[in-house]
Amino acid sequence: MEASExxxxxxxxxxxxxxxxxxxxxxxxxxxVESGIVRPSFCCKEPQEVVDLKYSWVIxxxxxxxxxxxxxxxxxxSLDLSRYNDLEGMFSEIKxxxxxxxxxxxxxxxxxxxxxxxxxxSPTKHDIKKWLGENVKIVLVRYCGHVGVASESLxxxxxxxxxxxxxxxxxxxxxxxxxxxxxxxxxxxxxxxVKEALKYGVTCVHSEDYHRCGLNDxxxxxxxxxxxxxxxxxxLNLDEIHGLKNIFGVLSSFSTxxxxxxxxxxxxxxxxxxLSEAYEDAPTKGRxxxxxxxxxxxxxxxxxxGVQLSLHAIGDAALDVALNTLWKYPQRVKSRLIHxxxxxxxxxxxxxxxxxxxxxxxxxxxxxxxxxxKRIGKRMKTSYAFRKMYMWGARRxxxxxxxxxxxxxxxxxxESAMKMGFSWEESVALHTMTAxxxxxxxxxxxxxxxEPGYLADxxxxxxxxxxxxEPSMVFVNGKIPTLIKGGDRSVGSR
Numbered sequence: 001m002e003a004s005e006x007x008x009x010x011x012x013x014x015x016x017x018x019x020x021x022x023x024x025x026x027x028x029x030x031x032x033v034e035s036g037i038v039r040p041s042f043c044c045k046e047p048q049e050v051v052d053l054k055y056s057w058v059i060x061x062x063x064x065x066x067x068x069x070x071x072x073x074x075x076x077x078s079l080d081l082s083r084y085n086d087l088e089g090m091f092s093e094i095k096x097x098x099x100x101x102x103x104x105x106x107x108x109x110x111x112x113x114x115x116x117x118x119x120x121x122s123p124t125k126h127d128i129k130k131w132l133g134e135n136v137k138i139v140l141v142r143y144c145g146h147v148g149v150a151s152e153s154l155x156x157x158x159x160x161x162x163x164x165x166x167x168x169x170x171x172x173x174x175x176x177x178x179x180x181x182x183x184x185x186x187x188x189x190x191x192x193x194v195k196e197a198l199k200y201g202v203t204c205v206h207s208e209d210y211h212r213c214g215l216n217d218x219x220x221x222x223x224x225x226x227x228x229x230x231x232x233x234x235x236l237n238l239d240e241i242h243g244l245k246n247i248f249g250v251l252s253s254f255s256t257x258x259x260x261x262x263x264x265x266x267x268x269x270x271x272x273x274x275l276s277e278a279y280e281d282a283p284t285k286g287r288x289x290x291x292x293x294x295x296x297x298x299x300x301x302x303x304x305x306g307v308q309l310s311l312h313a314i315g316d317a318a319l320d321v322a323l324n325t326l327w328k329y330p331q332r333v334k335s336r337l338i339h340x341x342x343x344x345x346x347x348x349x350x351x352x353x354x355x356x357x358x359x360x361x362x363x364x365x366x367x368x369x370x371x372x373x374k375r376i377g378k379r380m381k382t383s384y385a386f387r388k389m390y391m392w393g394a395r396r397x398x399x400x401x402x403x404x405x406x407x408x409x410x411x412x413x414x415e416s417a418m419k420m421g422f423s424w425e426e427s428v429a430l431h432t433m434t435a436x437x438x439x440x441x442x443x444x445x446x447x448x449x450x451e452p453g454y455l456a457d458x459x460x461x462x463x464x465x466x467x468x469x470e471p472s473m474v475f476v477n478g479k480i481p482t483l484i485k486g487g488d489r490s491v492g493s494r
Contacts, residue, residue, distance in 0.1 A: 008048035010034050011478055015052055018450055019059040019465075021429035028055060033456040036477030040452045056472065057465050059428060060448050061203025061457035062410045063435035066338050066359040066400035069207040069230070070186065071145070073193030075112055075404040082113035082143050087123060090114065091131035094140075098132065108179040112141040112404070116269075117371055125152050125165025139167075139175055144405060147270035148172050168272050169263070169289055173211070181213050187221060193403075194227045195483050200409040201459035201471045204229035204447055206359070206400070206438060208261045208310075210236070219247065222255040227481055229254055229447065229457070231439040233261040233310045238294075241301055248307050256442045259308035259336065262298060263289045265318035268341055269371050273315035275342060280377040285317065292321050299329040308440065310336040310359075316344050316379075323347065326354060334396070336438060341368070342376055342383045352393030357438040359398050360386045362417040362427075363406045387421040398435035399427065411468045424466050 013031040020027065032044035079097045084090035098109060116122040123140055128151045132138065141148040147168045150158070155165050158175055167175065181189065190209075197205060207230055210218055215234075222230055234257060236244070241260060250256050265286055266272025271279055274286040290298075295311075302309040309331060313319045319340060326335055335356040341364060351358065365384040373380055382388075390397055399413045406412060410431050417427040433448030446455050456478035463469040473480060 010046070010048045012044055012047035012050045013053055013058075014050060015055050016058045017053075017055045019057070019428065020449060020451075021060065021425075021433040022449055024425040024429070026057075031058070031450060031456070031458075033478035036456050036479075038450055038452055038454050038456050053460060057461040057463075058450070059201075059459050059461075059465060060432045060450055060454075061459055061474070061476070062201050062431050063204040063206070063229075063398070063438075063443070063447060064197065064202050064400050064403070064408060064410070064431075065206045065357075065398040065435040065438045066361070067197075067205050067207055067403040067408060068145075068209060068211075069193035069197065069205050069228075069403075070189045070209040070213070071193075071211070072196060072404040072408060073189035073191065074110075074181075076192045076196060077189060079111050080113050081111050081140065082115060082118075084114070085118050087119055087121075087127060088131075090119070090123070091127065094138075095132055098136070098138075107137055109136070109138040110141065110176065110179070111138070112145070113143045114140055115143050122147075122164070122166065123149050125149060125155060128152070128165070139172070141172070142267075142270055144267035144269045146172070146267040146272050150175060168270060169266050169287065176212050179212065183214075183217050186213050186217055190221055190225070191227075191483070193408075194225075197228060197403075197408050198474050198476070198481055198483060199471075200411070201474050202228075202408055202410060203457040203459075203474065203476050204231070204436065204443060206231040206233060206259075206435075208233040208235060210234050215240075215244070215247075219251065219257070222257070223251040226252070226254050227483055228476065229443065229455075230256070231259070231442060232257045233259040233308075235261045235263070238297060238301065241298075241305070245305055248305065250442065256439070258439060258442055259310045260298065260302055261310045261312070262295065263312045264295070264321055265289055265313060265315050268314055268368065268375050271375065273342060274318040274321075275315045275376070276317040276320065276344070277379075279375050281374050286315055288318065288321065292325065295321060295325045296329060299325050299331065302333075303329060303331050306332055308333045308336060310338060312338050314339045314341045316342045316347060319343060319347055323350060323354065326356060330355060333440060339364075339402075340386075340389070341372075342379060343385055343389075344379075345382050348382065348385055348389055348392060351389055352395075357396045357398065358389065358394055359400050359438060360389075361400055361402050361406060361413065362386060362420060362422075363401070363412040363415075365420060366416045367406060386417070390422070390426075396434070396437070397430055398438050399431040400435070415468060428465075
């Protein structure tokens, strides 16, 4: 039986070489799956189908504990600006894209991915006018997602006073939210993001997607989808949380809304991360997106509702705000701190004692290196200190991509983590079992291992996964998802 043809509820996957993130060991065994759940082998009396994996390597499906799935899909369906090293080449391609799109009568364009380090400088509204004209409505977003440049016409419309049309954080989001996706575009972006994640064995995402879309449209999409496990984090204001408090909880066996996401600061590359001392290359300490008093209100409300609080903190001063709040208002549901790129020694010593999860991105250590040296100089000695955090006791750490900022492919995080000192076994555990635990009762003890009672989401490799090959097959609920059936390289046979 070809694995891509599975339609039965009771399937025996025999001759598997299975990795258990809990023990860090491999074991040759059969996997019996019934109704999408791994069952004890003694239950396997009459399987409807049998797949011989021929001792291929099998590991649990990866969980990406922080990404933006719809943003990933949007980037994949658009022109990716990260590939360009010069402004002229970038704008030439943007113009060609717009010219090709004119028949759609679109009045707004959004492209993402430019990198000032590669381009030599940031693009400006004057560049947009020069190459695209003065009436075009367009925003070009830096790869970090926190900084962008708006065209002259949009600057006039939204009262942007920066002489180069640069916008960041709330100003940027205000413009983008004024041009929401249609329901069709939302679904298309979601499907493209899912396809990319599944392609690399990511079967569960902790995603944050409430941007440029209607909340009801997003919830409807998540409720109906059966392609990938989603733990959704919603970026809401206090009034929205009060009015929508019943929105949190299980939507389906695939989707859950379980967290409120807040941005304490911005990005290091965009110089909006909030630092305790000024940047080395600019006379600023960054910016705080939420005051400590406002954050306390969110902490109290999240605790009252029993909802996880997820806090974006890149700069050390932003982390101070997060730590002070969480010490002052302990949460019933473990909070989540995301990024933790710029840290001090005193903060690293406190983190193991905090009742919280830590979603970090090891590949940032590699991709940010040269930029970060320019931004924070000697502070690099205690920054991106994920290995030190882990060794000092912050064991509730999980790996993630922050896609589309970085590739959703887990191999990037694993390879970077190994260069930081993590073993392959530790890296996979932090990207599977430990990452699943961040979702609390929704996916903890249900994802991240292939033991009885766990969901049958797993990845099959023809080559030893410790050499970081691409997956041969990906299974969700014991079946290969329809989205990737056409591209799988099945090794199974009856």
